[in-house]
Amino acid sequence: MGMTILLGVFAIGILIGMPVAIALGIAALGAFFFEGLPTLIAFQRIGSGISAFSLLAIPFFIFAGELMLHGGIASRLVQFATALVGSRRGGLGIVNVFSSMLFGGISGSAVADTSALGSILIPVMKKEGYRADYAVNVTVTSSIAGIMIPPSHNMILYAVAAGGGISISKLFMAGVVPGIIMCLLLGLATWLVAIKHGYPAEPFPGWRVVWQTAVRAIPGFFTAVIIVGGVLSGVFTVTESGAIGVAYALIITGLVYRELSWAGFVAAVKQSAKTTALVMLLVGCASAYGYMLAFYQVPDALADAITGITDNPIMVLLLINVMLLIAGMIMDMAALILICTPIFLPLAVQFGMDPIQFGMVLMMNLGLGLCTPPVGSCLFVGCAIGGVKIEKAVQSIWPFYLAILSALLLTTYIPAISMTLPNLVFGAN
Amino acid sequence: KEWRGWNIHPPEYPVSTGMEEFAKIINEKSGGELEAKVYHGGVLGDQPDAIQQVRLGGLDWAVFNLGPLGEVAPEANVVSLPFIFKNVDAMHKVMDGPAGQQIADGLIKAGLQPLGWYDSGARSFYNTKHPINTPADLKGLKFRVMSNDLYVQMVAALGGNATPMAYGEVYQSLKTGVIDGAENNYPSYDSSGHFEAAKYYSVTQHLILPECLCINKALYDSLSDDEKKIVHEAADASVEVQRAAWAARAEKSKEKVIAAGIEVNEIADKQAFQDAMQPVYDNFLKSNPDLADLVKAIQDAQK
Amino acid sequence: MFSSFINLIDRLGGGIAGVLNLIGGLALVALIPSFAWLVFGRYVLNETPTWVEQISLILIVLITFPVAAAGMRDNSHLSVSFFRDALPPKIAAIVAAISYAAMAWFGYWMLMGGMDLVAFNWAKKMPIIHISDGWRSVPMAVCGAGIAFFSVLHILKIITRWKTISNARFYHDDLLNKDVE
Ligand code: NA
Numbered sequence: 001m002g003m004t005i006l007l008g009v010f011a012i013g014i015l016i017g018m019p020v021a022i023a024l025g026i027a028a029l030g031a032f033f034f035e036g037l038p039t040l041i042a043f044q045r046i047g048s049g050i051s052a053f054s055l056l057a058i059p060f061f062i063f064a065g066e067l068m069l070h071g072g073i074a075s076r077l078v079q080f081a082t083a084l085v086g087s088r089r090g091g092l093g094i095v096n097v098f099s100s101m102l103f104g105g106i107s108g109s110a111v112a113d114t115s116a117l118g119s120i121l122i123p124v125m126k127k128e129g130y131r132a133d134y135a136v137n138v139t140v141t142s143s144i145a146g147i148m149i150p151p152s153h154n155m156i157l158y159a160v161a162a163g164g165g166i167s168i169s170k171l172f173m174a175g176v177v178p179g180i181i182m183c184l185l186l187g188l189a190t191w192l193v194a195i196k197h198g199y200p201a202e203p204f205p206g207w208r209v210v211w212q213t214a215v216r217a218i219p220g221f222f223t224a225v226i227i228v229g230g231v232l233s234g235v236f237t238v239t240e241s242g243a244i245g246v247a248y249a250l251i252i253t254g255l256v257y258r259e260l261s262w263a264g265f266v267a268a269v270k271q272s273a274k275t276t277a278l279v280m281l282l283v284g285c286a287s288a289y290g291y292m293l294a295f296y297q298v299p300d301a302l303a304d305a306i307t308g309i310t311d312n313p314i315m316v317l318l319l320i321n322v323m324l325l326i327a328g329m330i331m332d333m334a335a336l337i338l339i340c341t342p343i344f345l346p347l348a349v350q351f352g353m354d355p356i357q358f359g360m361v362l363m364m365n366l367g368l369g370l371c372t373p374p375v376g377s378c379l380f381v382g383c384a385i386g387g388v389k390i391e392k393a394v395q396s397i398w399p400f401y402l403a404i405l406s407a408l409l410l411t412t413y414i415p416a417i418s419m420t421l422p423n424l425v426f427g428a429n
Numbered sequence: 430k431e432w433r434g435w436n437i438h439p440p441e442y443p444v445s446t447g448m449e450e451f452a453k454i455i456n457e458k459s460g461g462e463l464e465a466k467v468y469h470g471g472v473l474g475d476q477p478d479a480i481q482q483v484r485l486g487g488l489d490w491a492v493f494n495l496g497p498l499g500e501v502a503p504e505a506n507v508v509s510l511p512f513i514f515k516n517v518d519a520m521h522k523v524m525d526g527p528a529g530q531q532i533a534d535g536l537i538k539a540g541l542q543p544l545g546w547y548d549s550g551a552r553s554f555y556n557t558k559h560p561i562n563t564p565a566d567l568k569g570l571k572f573r574v575m576s577n578d579l580y581v582q583m584v585a586a587l588g589g590n591a592t593p594m595a596y597g598e599v600y601q602s603l604k605t606g607v608i609d610g611a612e613n614n615y616p617s618y619d620s621s622g623h624f625e626a627a628k629y630y631s632v633t634q635h636l637i638l639p640e641c642l643c644i645n646k647a648l649y650d651s652l653s654d655d656e657k658k659i660v661h662e663a664a665d666a667s668v669e670v671q672r673a674a675w676a677a678r679a680e681k682s683k684e685k686v687i688a689a690g691i692e693v694n695e696i697a698d699k700q701a702f703q704d705a706m707q708p709v710y711d712n713f714l715k716s717n718p719d720l721a722d723l724v725k726a727i728q729d730a731q732k
Numbered sequence: 733m734f735s736s737f738i739n740l741i742d743r744l745g746g747g748i749a750g751v752l753n754l755i756g757g758l759a760l761v762a763l764i765p766s767f768a769w770l771v772f773g774r775y776v777l778n779e780t781p782t783w784v785e786q787i788s789l790i791l792i793v794l795i796t797f798p799v800a801a802a803g804m805r806d807n808s809h810l811s812v813s814f815f816r817d818a819l820p821p822k823i824a825a826i827v828a829a830i831s832y833a834a835m836a837w838f839g840y841w842m843l844m845g846g847m848d849l850v851a852f853n854w855a856k857k858m859p860i861i862h863i864s865d866g867w868r869s870v871p872m873a874v875c876g877a878g879i880a881f882f883s884v885l886h887i888l889k890i891i892t893r894w895k896t897i898s899n900a901r902f903y904h905d906d907l908l909n910k911d912v913e
Pocket residue numbers: 104105106107108109145146147148149150151152153
């Protein structure tokens with residue numbers, strides 16, 4: 001009965017359009033009442049879920065991404081990518097994928113990536129004769145790369161949800177190869193569709209222009225180098241790297257590029273505080289919810305149910321993927337990381353998957369969910385920018401889904417894709 | 430009603446073995462009247478939160494380290510004073526005597542009924558640079574400590590740079606030189622993998638913190654005399670099991686890290702370290718004047 | 733008469749949300765120099781500032797709770813609204829009102845829980861910085877009050893706009909961006 005309240009109230013809350021965080025909180029609180037536990041503990045969980053030191057990197061990454069958007073770093077990256085790869089057939093589409101790899105690596109947020117690059121690239125693509133739905137499809141799916149390529153605040157969320165035993169630096173390294181594979185596959189899809197539609201190529205501007213745009217883009221790109229390099233070299237901890245990255249982005253956009261106005265700065269602070277608050281409230285409420293999940297031993301029950309169906313590791317991992325995909329279609333990423341990690345991680349580990357590899361599978365799965373209807377915030381943002389109906393965009397998106405799915409299956413069944421790089425850099429323990 | 434027990438350690442840890450023993454005896458001896466269960470791995474919250482939960486009755490019993498218990502009962506803070514115990518045997522003698530009872534009384538006032546003292550070994554310094562033999566050897570080194578004034582002051586008094594840091598960041602920070610060292614007992618030094626990064630382990634044993642097997646005070650008071658007797662018998666038996674398991678585990682970890690090429694050194698003259706602690710003790714007694722007697726009683730009991 | 737009263741309360745709510753957002757923004761900005769000082773202290777002074785960890789944990793709470801409460805006003809929290817949007821407008825409005833009522837209930841308990849935590853931890857001191865641990869939970873109580881207040885305000889707006897809801901497709905976000913007539 002208690003478990004029914006916990007799961008049922010949450011489901012109803014989601015159905016009637018309640019904020020996910022508060023639906024989690026209400027469901028947890030209901031279960032607390034039902035069990036006669038002191039409600040003080042529910043709020044204690046919410047409070048201490050938020051005040052965890054490792055979460056402090058999240059506002060910094062978000063803030064750095066906002067500053068890059070408002071301060072001209074993102075637009076310079078696009079100019080560089082255009083000069084470099086714009087001369088292929090469907091060049092602007094490939095530029096889009098390539099820019100996501102560069103910019104997403106810094107912002108660490110697929111939605112930020114979609115809104116930043118989409119608002120620059122989608123109008124240009126439309127003007128050059130690309131179909132709007134194609135422009136939206138490319139923008140939206142390639143923004144998933146931002147989740148995979150470090151730094152990524154979603155990976156920090158995952159490390160926290162997994163109980164803090166996973167090294168964030170290792171997770172960062174683990175995302176690089178799957179992220180690049182995903183970009184290559186998406187680039188391939190982009191190119192093939194472009195050929196089919198007969199899209200144009202930009203004229204190659206010459207290496208001088210490539211060089212000029214690179215020089216202009218490099219100071220901004222160093223924000224990512226500082227954050228990731230600071231962590232890897234051990235000069236800073238993850239949190240400190242985030243803070244130093246923000247300080248650096250402020251100097252570059254304000255003093256070097258001189259593009260960050262006071263109004264832009266205020267807007268960046270406001271948006272970052274808002275995003276941080278929404279994510280953190282989710283973390284807190286998910287912590288109270290997770291308390292009751294542990295209390296009712298839900299993860300054990302689910303593991304028993306699944307192992308009752310099949311003992312074959314390949315099937316179990318497939319089953320996990322399918323469940324995550326479905327969950328990703330109806331809910332947003334941060335909430336699902338927090339809810340699904342304690343439930344699925346033990347099961348994946350039981351079937352021989354490393355927690356770091358599972359993290360990558362989880363990110364890709366939930367990332368794909370960000371570009372699927374009915375609930376996909378990247379898809380929504382992309383369609384809004386492109387002025388395309390969601391139904392229309394989804395009709396032609398399947399080659400891109402296929403690319404992400406292929407990357408997902410490769411990452412699920414070939415551990416070396418995610419594990420080689422972190423083990424190389426940090427040792428196998 | 431089932432008693433929910435909180436434990437931060439994984440199931441095979443010595444504390445966990447002790448708690449399982451406690452639960453088993455209670456369930457058997459009461460013929461199923463009492464039922465205790467352990468939730469391992471900290472799934473019901475971290476330590477400071479769980480302390481509050483047992484005080485409130487949201488959880489029924491637990492094993493807590495006396496370090497964090499100092500925040501709810503000042504008496505418990507006394508054992509966090511660096512170098513207050515000469516060695517583990519001296520700690521057992523003190524905790525099982527009148528001074529231990531005084532600390533227990535402090536916890537009872539905070540709503541926790543102690544049933545026995547578990548071992549969590551002795552914490553010593555380890556670092557990436559060189560062995561520590563005298564306080565001067567800490568000079569200029571960055572040591573990670575837990576966020577507790579006493580530990581920060583301890584490292585500062587020894588001339589080191591105290592760096593509070595989340596436990597999860599320590600391994601990476603040792604490897605890459607963000608910090609030079611940390612401090613812990615052999616089993617944690619082993620299981621955290623810190624020994625791979627910091628190869629000099631110096632047996633300072635500056636902190637010998639016992640852990641407290643305790644039960645919600647109101648729940649304890651509601652028990653009949655017969656039930657209380659069962660609870661105490663179970664607690665005593667579990668203390669024995671836990672201390673033996675701990676000793677075995679510590680020995681195993683010690684052998685493992687030495688086999689891995691760690692350089693261990695004993696401290697020839699602990700007095701120099703103890704002398705350096707004078708400002709820490711003075712500072713502590715200035716803000717807790719009523720604990721002076723307890724500190725003295727613990728010191729006298731080891732003479 | 734009733735609707736102009738709601739308008740007044742709504743304007744007050746806007747002011748409150750502005751203050752809450754300001755608190756969160758300042759806390760976010762304050763994090764940057766704190767960490768810069770931490771790195772500077774550790775490398776240059778070889779004396780790590782020990783207060784940064786504790787202070788930054790308070791700052792993160794100061795970002796989260798006030799701004800999350802303000803987010804209730806403009807419905808910026810992540811939610812899944814497509815089931816509700818598929819309903820006929822008036823039904824959707826009723827469902828929205830029910831959901832706001834549940835949120836107001838939660839906000840009330842968060843206010844109470846936050847105040848209980850403040851009282852329960854008041855005697856405890858935070859390590860290193862030595863201020864009462866109770867302060868940590870004050871923003872939570874404020875957030876609870878904010879959630880309850882804005883939820884009730886949403887219900888009142890639905891009531892005052894009841895007649896016009898049937899004219900167009902009902903979106904709860906829409907409701908907020910337009911002033912109450
Ligand atoms: Na990223």
